[in-house]
Amino acid sequence: MTTQVLRICVLVALLAGWMAAAVDQPIAYTHKKHIAIGMQCLDCHSMADIGPAATIPSVAKCMLCHAKIATDKPEIKKMATEYAAKGREIPWVRVYGFEPHAFVKFNHAPHIRAKVDCATCHGDMTQVDTAQKLVNHNMGTCLACHRQKGASQDCATCHY
Numbered sequence: 388m389t390t391q392v393l394r395i396c397v398l399v400a401l402l403a404g405w406m407a408a409a410v411d412q413p414i415a416y417t418h419k420k421h422i423a424i425g426m427q428c429l430d431c432h433s434m435a436d437i438g439p440a441a442t443i444p445s446v447a448k449c450m451l452c453h454a455k456i457a458t459d460k461p462e463i464k465k466m467a468t469e470y471a472a473k474g475r476e477i478p479w480v481r482v483y484g485f486e487p488h489a490f491v492k493f494n495h496a497p498h499i500r501a502k503v504d505c506a507t508c509h510g511d512m513t514q515v516d517t518a519q520k521l522v523n524h525n526m527g528t529c530l531a532c533h534r535q536k537g538a539s540q541d542c543a544t545c546h547y
């Protein structure tokens with residue numbers, strides 16, 4: 388094999404790996420456009436400062452605007468006819484999470500109260516369309532910050 392062919396093979400392999408990392412969602416939602424019109428993370432992920440889960444909004448909330456906005460766009464039509472009109476929620480594919488066998492309990496609220504930014508744990512979400520895993524979380528990354536900020540390092544803080 389020539390070096391040229393080898394280079395192309397490496398490129399194709401890298402591209403395939405990158406595409407596999409991007410999550411395919413049922414609606415081509417875009418963070419970038421909604422942040423550009425002035426929406427805040429908490430407008431949609433409204434439980435992040437008060438509960439364990441940040442939560443993803445119901446399609447009913449999307450339709451508060453999209454019953455009138457961009458109704459001619461194919462993705463908005465799909466949202467209206469396939470989900471909202473049928474009373475079905477959009478089955479978003481989760482991006483972050485832990486293996487069930489690790490028995491991790493995570494809680495957003497204490498982090499938001501302690502002024503840890505969304506971006507510290509999720510990267511710059513203002514420039515992406517659908518969410519991508521921009522930050523990897525593991526026990527080491529949790530503990531490094533807990534140690535630094537004097538937060539609890541007890542096993543029972545993060546495990547059931």
Ligand code: HEC
Nearest residue numbers: 414415416417420424444448449451452456457460462463
């Ligand atoms: C506060 C009003 C508002 C809410 C709430 C809202 N959107 Fe939007 N959305 C907009 C505006 C404004 C645009 C830009 C429209 C344009 O470019 O013409 C947009 C654009 C979009 C687009 C891109 C359309 C295209 O093809 O250009 C999608 C998809 C979308 N929204 C989905 C959603 C979903 C899903 C939700 C709920 C999680 C949601 N929106 C909630 C106002 C809103």
Ligand code: HEC
Nearest residue numbers: 428432435440441442483484485493498503504505508524
């Ligand atoms: C200290 C790190 C950290 C911070 C800060 C943080 N998150 Fe998260 N977030 C996570 C982890 C870890 C998960 C996965 C949790 C799980 O699956 O149990 C997650 C999950 C999510 C999810 C998935 C749905 C859900 O209900 O959990 C959304 C949406 C989300 N975060 C949004 C946000 C927003 C918006 C902010 C800022 C207001 C934020 N996060 C701040 C670490 C963080």
Ligand code: HEC
Nearest residue numbers: 421426427428431479480481482483505509512513517518
């Ligand atoms: C208009 C509503 C809206 C706004 C505003 C919004 N998001 Fe989202 N977010 C969504 C929707 C819908 C999803 C599910 C689709 C996806 O994964 O992109 C999502 C998914 C996510 C996820 C992936 C959760 C998981 O584990 O599956 C994270 C993290 C997240 N958002 C963070 C943020 C942050 C940080 C901000 C502010 C910079 C923000 N979002 C602003 C609607 C919104």
Ligand code: HEC
Nearest residue numbers: 492493494497501503507524528529532533536538544545
């Ligand atoms: C960037 C810093 C940072 C990262 C990363 C981080 N944490 Fe935290 N965590 C904190 C701070 C600060 C607090 C608040 C401590 C307080 O209120 O005294 C906290 C609190 C908590 C609490 C609540 C503790 C209690 O006493 O109620 C849990 C649970 C938790 N973190 C789990 C995790 C897990 C699991 C991860 C990794 C996925 C993680 N944290 C990553 C900084 C961080």
Ligand code: HEC
Nearest residue numbers: 485486488489491525526529530533539540541542544545
């Ligand atoms: C600040 C949060 C935090 C603390 C404190 C913590 N862990 Fe973890 N631990 C995690 C997270 C998050 C994972 C999952 C990592 C992943 O999915 O890669 C994990 C994974 C593990 C795993 C691997 C489980 C599996 O099936 O993959 C073991 C074992 C473990 N922790 C034991 C402990 C023990 C023992 C302690 C106390 C000495 C402890 N942990 C304290 C956050 C924490």
